[in-house]
Amino acid sequence: MNKKTLKEKVHSVIFEAETSKGHIFDMFLLCMIIGSVAAVMIESVDSVKVKYGTLLLVLEWVFTIVFSIEYIVRLWVVKRPKAYAKSFFGVVDLLSCLPTYIGLFFPGTHSLLVIRILRLLRMFRVMKMVNHIEGGDIIMRALYKSRAKIFVFFMTVVVFSVIAGTVMYLVEGSHNDGYANIPQSIYWAIVTISTVGYGDVSPTSALGKVVATLTMLSTYAIIAVPTGIVAAELSNTNSKDTTTDACKGCGAHGHLEDAKFCRSCGSELD
Secondary structure (H helix, E strand, C coil): CCHHHHHHHHHHHHHCCCCHHHHHHHHHHHHHHHHHHHHHHHHCCHHHHHHHHHHHHHHHHHHHHHHHHHHHHHHHHCCCHHHHHHCHHHHHHHHCCHHHHHCCCCCCHHHHHHHHHHHHHHHHHHCCCHHHHHCHHHHHCCCCCCHHHHHHHHHHHHHHHHHHHHHHHHHHCCCCHHHCCHHHHHHHHHHHHCCCCCCCCCCCCHHHHHHHHHHHHHHHHHHCCCHHHHHHHHHHHHCCCECCCCCCCCCCCCCECCCCECCCCCCECC
């Protein structure tokens, strides 16, 4: 077996969800992502960290090593590594590994590992829902149209809440008991994003208030969209038939069925 043939086989496993091996790989990766995010959240709870700190540290490094190997292999199998590295998932894949290594020199940054939850967007490829990724903004504003779109909207809010809560934990956690751990900070984010605003937890520092302000303003950008624009965009999105095939050049998905070249890097599609 030559090197080129090996690359093609590995590429089909890690970039395609149509084959049985590719599906198994993606499901394994999703389980690893969920496990790594859960471990980071649990570690921020002091009582758990004291009792299981060593185990959580070992798990963190196991997850990081697995994701690092996966990222390197992805760069190896694509024809245009730079194009993949600059793509959305390429950047997310890299950022999901860096915090652990950075934490060796700057303690406390490991909490940023929750950015790995963004990689859960790959589940849409596994479930053959590429159209929902391409029309993510449209679907978020049209959640009443179908259960699939409601699920996408819910996942988006969850991701935003986790990121906002983690940022607030890093900013306020050291001096504000209301943000003592990541789960508690995510609770604040959910209350804020949902516009419920209980007021039981609030930032006290200037930077914390800035983050809270940006979170609240971002919420309006998510839910406040005219109905007419929603209908028009939904019509345009639903008229496009896309495939789940990955470009061998950069790994991008979501191409039109009759597309001859990749929409991201311009490589010829098979």
